[in-house]
Amino acid sequence: MSTDQTRFGILLAALSAFIVSGYAFAESPSVTAVLSNSEAGVGATVQMEVKVSGANSVEAPDEIKADGLEIHRTSTSRQFEMRNFTTTSSITYTYTVLPLKAGTFEIPPQAIRAGGTSLRTPELTLHVVGSPGRQAAPNRGSSGSNVNPGKLVFAELIVPKKSAYVGEVIPAVVRLGFATRLVSLDGPQIAGQGFTMQKLQGSEQPQVELINGRQFAVYTFKTAIAAARPGKLDIGPVKATARLLVPSQSRSSRSRSPFDTFNMDDFFSDPFFADPFGRSTEKQDVPVESELVTLDVKPLPANPPADFSGAIGNFSMTVDANPKSVQVGDPITVTAAVSGRGNFDRLTAPALEDEHGWHKYPPSAKFKQDDDVGISGAKTFETVLSPNEKKQAISPFVFSFFDPAKEQYVTLKSNAIPIRVEGGAPAAAAVSPPGSATPAPAAAARPAKPTPKPQDILYQLTDRPAHAQSFTPMYARPNFWWGQIIPLLGLLGFIGWKIRQIRVDNREAQRMAALNHESAELMRKLRRTDRSPYQYYLDASRAIQVKTALAKNVEPNVVDVEMAGAAFQLDEDSRRQLRELFARSDELRYSGTQNGGESISPEHRREVLDLLEHLRI
């Protein structure tokens, strides 16, 4: 038992260690900060999200002081994520930024306490234009952007731009507002064709907003849209079906205006306050629909750089390599991180400008997003390079994208990374110090043609197996399953043998029970005084045989004095008594004197009973 407990303890400890290791390997605290829009009009708010990952206790400021801006924290949310048995948690603080005047404003880095460490957010820049009605004004499609006071619900689709390029990712926000209690919501969905859209990411908790003097619970959903073709593109409308609690028509006792569907003339006639216990309200499905938003989609300019793979946005690139001192043929891992804002799903790895003398393996990519919809973040590519000859540097990496703000293609080019490759033929290369990437003319980004390497394959093989081979995995072949018949027959044989063994054990148990019963019965008879000598000695000798049979697991009839003496390891005196008893029994049985009048003395009876009762192993 103790061994089992020890095993269980080891298993439990291993499991605990495995779970704990998931936390142990969790990433160290980090912070990112992004603005929902880098441009805004005076009085038009933008959202700033500060996301702290890898820390349980975080202290962030409630408000941030910045010249020309009013910044207040409006909400906090916490997310947990488990990936590859590693748990990460993050806290997102959402701030509302209200521009007070036109100009370009910096939001200074903020100190965030995360666990025992102090982190700083990056500095953010917001361009504020004169009025919200100009270019920074979002493209809105609303069922009531000037929300109709008579309506209980409104839907709004906000697209921050009125024109975009094909493939450019544009954040979009769907806002659904309800002035009455929402029971359930089906949707929302954005209708339309000619664009791709990320899954809508909705907030669990609504924000209460006062619109035209009425309180609305506003649910916000975020997504990102990318146009697939040029031309006028209609996005939306946003459609949803809301199940609302509205005042029951039949039970309403208040008089109301015939033009007021929901009895909204005064504040307290709102169904939200009509009956807190829901006695005079009913559920009603209300369709919600916004107006559509039109986007002017422009095609990308002609003549993109050779390595342009469709990346559109604003990116920066850093490149590093490790190790920096190797032998010819050794692998070097080059890590290129492209960060910024744009269509990260179309980002491919930066290209090595001059691949001559290098063997390049396919890169791996990892994306870490900084927002809900994946248009802001950093994509890290790891490429393994192996030098075929002596080298002094890894040539620059180039990465091209289209910048919709500048309306031109931009090619980022990293500096050459000095390394030391020993062995093989020498090669000359001009080296400049490593560092971050710098934009370069698009024409300079074309990678050089690789030089083919002379390699030869191995010889032909002339032998063939006797039987054709098969691609079918073994478990899917009939022979495999036919082969299972052998152990199956073995198992059936094993079951039969076990069942037979159980039956034999049962018969033996029954025999032993019968012998025990007979022994007890004989002892009971021997204690009686009315038995004739013939019966008495017959029972006594039979009792000895039965007891011996029980002790030695043999048939009672084969038991004689010697066997009984040996079975119970009797001394010579007792053996003599047994001999006399058996002899007397045989004499009475075979001499024909069983009906004689001879009696047995009580002392003799006691001696025989004592002898029989002491027959134990």
Next chain:
Amino acid sequence: MKQLRAKFCALLASLGLVASVLAQSDAQFVKANQEYASNHFKEAIDEYQTLVHAGEWSANLFYDLGNAYFRSGDFGRAILNYERALALEPHHPEAQANLRIARDEARALELRPSWPERYLQSATVNQYSIAAAVVFWVAAFSITGLILSRQKSARLITLSSFSLAIFGLLAVAIFWIDDTGKGRALAIVTGKETEARVATADNANRVLALSPGSQIKIVQQRGDWLYATLPNNLNGWIPAKSAELVRL
């Protein structure tokens, strides 16, 4: 008696037919090798392909066919046939060596195995299948013994639980390698200028340019297009005629 004689003759005839087919395929294989040795690679490919179509599959046949394609400059099909040789014999040393050379020449892209695949690649599906069968029967015997014993032995309980757990892990490993990993869905790009696209149209945006011999994993087929998992953790549509499954 006449019937028995007829049956015996039929048996002899069938054996003779089998022997003649085997001899013919051997002769064809020898002829293909001779064509290859004479630098007649196109003819060698035709001879090898005849054997492939006849179902006379062997790792050496696919390896030789891969060599013939390599010599004729078709690196995509060379890599495809080396992969087929390795699918039949995962440790075929010549196929491994030539595949590496062909990939270098073609600059073919490889799928990066997921972390479970990296651990599970130490054995083949067939080895996992045999191990799973053995462990299954150990579990079956020990559970039967446990059920039919009067006294429930702790050793038997431990053996039953352990073998059942191992069987479960092996079953998952088989499924993972064969279904999720580079199993039945693995295909090789054989087209010369293949480009994966975001949609099933020739003018749809490009996702990735695939060199001949690049590995892909087919997710689904729609008409003349294949939706596939691509190297660099990408997905896209490629023309169905541009890729071939490794497993026949």
